[in-house]
Amino acid sequence: xxxxxxxxxxxxxxxxxxxxxxxxxxxxxxxxxxxxxxxxxxxxxxxxxxxxxxxxxxxxxxxxxxxxxxxxxxxxxxxxxxxxxxxxxxxxxxxxxxxxxxxxxxxxxxxxxxxxxxxxxxxxxxxxxxxxxxxxxxxxxxxxxxxxxxxxxxxxxxxxxxxxxxxxxxxxxxxxxxxxxxxxxxxxxxxxxxxxxxxxxxxxxxxxxxxxxxxxxxxxxxxxxxxxxxxxxxxxxxxxxxxxxxxxxxxxxxxxxxxxxxxxxxxxxxxxxxxxxxxxxxxxxxxxxxxxxxxxxxxxxxxxxxxxxxxxxxxxxxxxxxxxxxxxxxxxxxxxxxxxxxxxxxxxxxxxxxxxxxxxxxxxxxxxxxxxxxxxxxxxxxxxxxxxxxxxxxxxxxxxxxxxxxxxxxxxxxxxx
Numbered sequence: 001x002x003x004x005x006x007x008x009x010x011x012x013x014x015x016x017x018x019x020x021x022x023x024x025x026x027x028x029x030x031x032x033x034x035x036x037x038x039x040x041x042x043x044x045x046x047x048x049x050x051x052x053x054x055x056x057x058x059x060x061x062x063x064x065x066x067x068x069x070x071x072x073x074x075x076x077x078x079x080x081x082x083x084x085x086x087x088x089x090x091x092x093x094x095x096x097x098x099x100x101x102x103x104x105x106x107x108x109x110x111x112x113x114x115x116x117x118x119x120x121x122x123x124x125x126x127x128x129x130x131x132x133x134x135x136x137x138x139x140x141x142x143x144x145x146x147x148x149x150x151x152x153x154x155x156x157x158x159x160x161x162x163x164x165x166x167x168x169x170x171x172x173x174x175x176x177x178x179x180x181x182x183x184x185x186x187x188x189x190x191x192x193x194x195x196x197x198x199x200x201x202x203x204x205x206x207x208x209x210x211x212x213x214x215x216x217x218x219x220x221x222x223x224x225x226x227x228x229x230x231x232x233x234x235x236x237x238x239x240x241x242x243x244x245x246x247x248x249x250x251x252x253x254x255x256x257x258x259x260x261x262x263x264x265x266x267x268x269x270x271x272x273x274x275x276x277x278x279x280x281x282x283x284x285x286x287x288x289x290x291x292x293x294x295x296x297x298x299x300x301x302x303x304x305x306x307x308x309x310x311x312x313x314x315x316x317x318x319x320x321x322x323x324x325x326x327x328x329x330x331x332x333x334x335x336x337x338x339x340x341x342x343x344x345x346x347x348x349x350x351x352x353x354x355x356x357x358x359x360x361x362x363x364x365x366x367x368x369x370x371x372x373x374x375x376x377x378x379x380x381x382x383x384x385x386x387x388x389x390x391x392x393x394x395x396x397x398x399x400x401x402x403x404x405x406x407x408x409x410x411x412x413x414x415x416x417x
Contacts, residue, residue, distance in 0.1 A: 092115075092371050092374065092377040098117055099359045101117060102342045102395050103115060103152070103395070104394070105394045107391045108375075108388075108389075109379060113378055125156075127142055128143065129168060131169050134173050134410050135410050136396035136397050137152075137175075138151055139151070139152060141169070142169055144165065145166060146159050149191070158192075163185075165182070167180070168416065170210060171191075173211075179208045179210065185199075185203070188221070199237070204225065204248055204249060205248075206251055207252070208221050208252070209252040209253055220258075221234050226245075227248065228242045228245055229242065229243040229261070231261070231276055243263060244278050246263070248265065250290060250416070251292075251293050252264070260299075264304070267288070271319070291306070291335070292338050294339050294340055296412070297342055297343070297344050301317065301319065303362070304317060305338055305415065313328075313329070316362050326363075328362065333351070334353065336349075336391060337389075337391035339412055339414030339415070340362075341412070342396065346359050347361075347362050348392050349392070350391060355374055356372045356374060375389070375390065
């Protein structure tokens with residue numbers, strides 16, 4: 001290829017424009033103009049100060065990246081030094097489908113709701129908490145001093161009264177038992193409501209966690225008991241193990257098919273063996289607090305919401321690796337209620353201050369999809385309240401007649417309130 005031809009090709013490529021570029025430019029200008037019109041006015045002096053602070057922050061981040069301390073912190077600050085992901089905005093009513101297969105279970109405005117794959121919404125009734133059955137055929141709901149089993153259409157199958165206020169129901173992996181808290185007691189009931197018995201008194205606030213089925217299929221439950229997490233065989237009441245004393249568990253997860261037990265505390269993730277022996281501790285940076293977590297289908301990745309000051313971050317921790325959790329995004333204000341899609345391709349998280357849900361890829365540079373006006377979508381036709389933000393409780397496979405997700409885990413659970 002001659003040098004003259006190379007120069008000509010370079011000039012033509014530089015001058016070329018992508019298809020429909022004029023339309024794209026007009027749309028971009030409309031977005032920028034609207035954002036400029038909606039911004040709060042700032043004084044010039046303060047604006048210069050902000051730019052100076054941003055510049056200083058960039059220099060500090062670059063310096064950290066070149067030091068041993070920076071290398072250690074890199075997993076926590078990568079979203080600061082990397083370009084922010086592109087955000088696509090829409091409303092729930094304007095979506096044609098969820099960004100991954102399945103149905104969402106949502107707690108909003110004092111009720112449980114199901115959002116289908118085609119984004120159709122169904123209000124199940126007044127509940128303070130709810131959870132999917134493992135196959136998605138049923139829902140267990142907490143309503144005052146009652147545990148209720150119902151189908152995703154809202155038809156109640158049975159109701160069991162309890163002595164204390166019912167909370168954190170969790171369905172066993174075989175679908176035949178439900179663990180729940182009645183006041184400070186942990187109880188288990190058969191799925192057909194034929195039998196109910198107490199597992200322990202004085203349990204902690206963390207939701208109980210069922211161990212994935214193994215051979216032989218023994219129903220095993222882990223739950224918070226003071227400064228420890230106890231592991232029991234529910235049918236016979238046999239204690240199988242417990243963790244060493246440590247910080248109170250906020251959430252408990254069985255990972256890697258039951259080979260690891262995770263206890264998520266206020267400032268760390270503690271990794272245990274199946275009998276409770278402590279294997280390692282992953283500490284969050286000083287001043288950071290865990291406000292939610294969710295285990296990915298397959299049990300090899302853990303999503304964490306951490307907050308430090310006014311900044312919240314969505315982190316992804318790969319289990320079995322010594323590397324710290326990797327930050328996927330950060331934002332001012334709280335993040336609330338995180339859950340995984342059943343194929344593991346998307347993390348859904350609530351952003352109350354923006355009145356949005358964000359659908360976030362757990363890795364890579366793919367953009368974030370933002371769904372706005374969430375409170376209004378679950379207000380049942382009424383004026384939305386400024387109370388509890390609609391919380392993502394879990395993501396389950398599509399209707400049972402749809403076999404497009406064959407071989408995938410049936411449901412994933414979201415973070416506890």
